[in-house]
Amino acid sequence: MSEQDKTTMSAEEVLQKFDKESDKRNLTGMWDKLISFICIAFAVFQLYTATFGVLDAHLQRAIHLAFGFSLIYLLYPGRKNWSRSVMHPLDVIFAVLSVASALYIVIFYDELVLRAGMNTEFDFSIAFIGTLLLFEAARRVVGWPMLTVALFFMFYAFAGPYMPGILAHRGVGVQEMFDHLFFTTEGIFGTPLGVSSTFIYLFILFGSYLEATGLGKLFIDLANAVAGWAAGGPAKVAVLSSGLMGTVSGSSVANVAGTGAFTIPMMKKLGYRPAFAGAVEAAASTGGQLMPPVMGAAAFLMAEFVGVPYIEVVKAAVIPALLYYIGVWIGVHYEAKKFGLKGTPRDQLPKFGKLFMEKGHLILPLAIIVYLLVSGYTPMRAALWAIGLTLICSCLRKSTRISFGDVVKGLIEGSKGVLGVLIACATAGVIIGVVTKTGVGLKLATALLDLAGGHLLPAMFFTMITSLILGMGVPTTANYVITSTIAAPALVQMNVPVLAAHMFAFYFGIVADVTPPVALAAYAGAGISGADPMKTGFAAAKLAIAAFIVPYIFVLAPELLMIDATPFTITFACATAIIGMWGVSVAMIGFCQSKLSFLQRLLFFVGGLNMIIPGAVTDAIGVAILAVAFFWQRMNKNKGPIENHGEDL
Known part of the structure; x- marks a missing residue:
């Protein structure tokens, strides 16, 4: 990185550079009004179906994707040099075509059901266009890593007869493949998009309203009150506040930008090296993707894939996430002791009691949603209640009250916030579609087991390496889908509990965010701190050492996931x-x-x-x-x- 690149960046600049989801157009006038209208209509559709009952699976998911297509092509320019303030005509054409391809399923739903398996040439044309536009949307929002994996699987589907050894299969025809991906619920409109169109949207909307109430600032203030005075106080504040933010955050890079804008300058002022300051925030923010109840929206997918109630995934995730943060906290503590770094004087810190009395009510919705989930409410119903209670709780104090304009803005931000997850889930459906059509998941698992010689520890090691590679530069939800499809089955075949195998692959996919050479969270931290990104990445990986160890523990000792465990x-x-x-x-x-x-x-x-x-x-x-x-x-x-x-x- 050049000297100029090493200068500090603002949170907004970090998001635009390292988080493709944040690199949106900033439009005004008619286009801004149109996009706001689509966002509100999207939110109303999701809230209506959540309240009165979701539509048939294919219909619900197709309408969800149609809204996503329209917003993605209107908000995300196709090239870096295209204006962020002017709409490009090609994007309008892509928006119309992509929406039409998704709504084709809605409009001709009955006919498609009646001729299932006997699709026409026109049906194939729609499927082909829709899939290509999906790939382009994924490139714009989540980037090339995710798209590359999906394209590789598509290539594998067509090249089956020419593949070597165990990877060979009879091959899939072009029309057969596209029809399978687009007109069944085992491809693009599969389980990941189904979860996005129900649970995930509501939780992201819930998070947008929590942020509007000032909960993020409250987390930082509470962390300052609890740990700011201790040795290395600002670094411990970063760990604690990022962990709290992780309970509702869906992106490690966004978490770095959100809390790092406050904590990294504080750490540098105290005396931390810039690389270590960025590393602390990166390691802490990455751990936020492992924190229940949201886990970067992957918890909902995991519940569906593993076939257990959502609350079981949340319970299983609690102890490993706490162990991860304890590991980061210990590293930060001894770094501070190593160089004699003191905390912030107590008289310069907020008082915990005063903070809790003034803004503690903002935490109530989080506590209530956990209570509802434990009480047996579905995630969708719990999220609906939590959204309503967030609005009510905000009105308990004038300083946190949300106006009608804020309510509308929350609907708009919620719809924009789901786009990355939505398109990642739809693209992940391509991978699942190829797996179901070719059986490659079992083949890869068998290959991993052969490589490990049938022994558990080598199999875990190779699964770890596979997950780290597959997780590089991939958003959390897509990360989980890819690693659980390709890497986790090998451990399941070795009689590892299914939930433990999926958590193992998920953990190492997430740790890729702080593992060089592609460590997006570490690079984001380096952007704010002005440090060398590779040094920041290696420091973050050392701090996150717990994440490399904890998964081995809970596979060997599943009681940490509360599987067949006693107190x-x-x-x-x-x-x-x-x-x-x-x-x-x-x-x-x-x-x-x-x-x-x-x-x-x-x-x-x-x-x-x-x-x-x-x-x-x-x-x-x-x-x-x-x-x-x-x-x-x-x-x-x-x-x-x-x-x-x-x-x-």
Whole structure:
């Protein structure tokens, strides 16, 4: 990156550069009014069907996609050099054609049902045009990584007879493939788009109203009140506030831009190196995609794919997400101790009690939605109640009250906010369509197992590498669909619980956001901090070391996902995992009460790993090694912080 690129960027610039979903047109006049009208109509359709009952699956999803097509082509220019303030005629043509292709299913629904399997040449033309326009929409909104994977699967479907070995299949005809993708509910209009057209839209709308009430600012203020005064306070504020934002956020890059605009300058002012400041925010924001109840909207897809109630996914995600954040928190704490970084004076921080009294009511909708889900409400019904309660709760104080204009604006922002998820889900349907048509999912799982020699740990390692590669630059929802389709089946074949296998693949797909060379969250953090993006990426990966370890723990000890668990087994597994992560994090930072030698770091790392691996023998070995390492470093003469803050991790 050039010196000019290393200068700090605003949150808006970061979003436009690293988050394609945010690179929209800023239109005025007639076009702005038309887009606002479409957004409101979209929201009304979703709220109406959620309240009075969804339509037949294909109809609901086709109308959902038609709204998405129209907004994507009107909001997202086809080229970088096209104006963001003027509508391009080609985009209008694409919008009309794409909407027409989706509405063709709605208008001729009965006829299509009657001649199912015997589609006409005209039907094929519509399917072909609609699929191509879907690919173009995906390129504009979610970028080339997602589109490349989808195109690769399409190529595989047609090239089956020419593929080597286990990957060979009889091949799929062009018309057969496009008809399958467009006119069944096993392709573009499959389960991912079905979840987007019901649960996900409502939760994104819920998040837009929460943001309108000022909840994001409240999270940052609360984090400051709780942790701002501690050693490395601003960094801990970043961890805590990003975790809280992650409960409703659907994008790690958006989370970095939202909270990082406040926390990264605070960290740099305190004395953190720019690369580490950006890394803290990147690691914390990426973890937000693992935080229930939303999990970047992937929780709803996981419930459908695994075939369990949504609340079971939320329960399973709680402990691993907390372990991840504990790992990041430990790393931040010892980085601060390493260089003697103090917190913000208490008199410069907001008071927790005063904040809670003034704005604590804004948290009520989050608490209520969790209560409703636990009580057996469907996610759609719980989200509807939560949206209404958010509006009511905002009126409890004048400072947080939402006006009618804000309500309308929330509908518009909610419709715009769902576009990335919507088009990613529709494109992911192409991958699922090819998998169901060719059986490639089972073939890839078998290939992974053969590579691992039938052993669990190597299979987990190869699944991890596959998920990291497939997750690079891909949005959360699409990330989960891809990794669960390609990587997770290998672990399922080895008798790993289905939910644990899907969570394993999902975790490593998400960690790709802080894993170089394609670490979008880290690059976004580097943009705000003005640091080198690769240094930021490697620092973020070290801080996020828990995310590389926790999935192995819950596959080997499924009680962490509350699968066949008792309170004792959960408590014991959590305690040993936290101690183990403490050892690994200390080794990564290279500091405990004094600077560690290479051998001491190695002992902390090995001892920590032994504590993390479930089993009485490994726990005993881990405790012994960590005890030796801890007391050895306490004997060091040169205790205290390191003076040279320019030192890398």
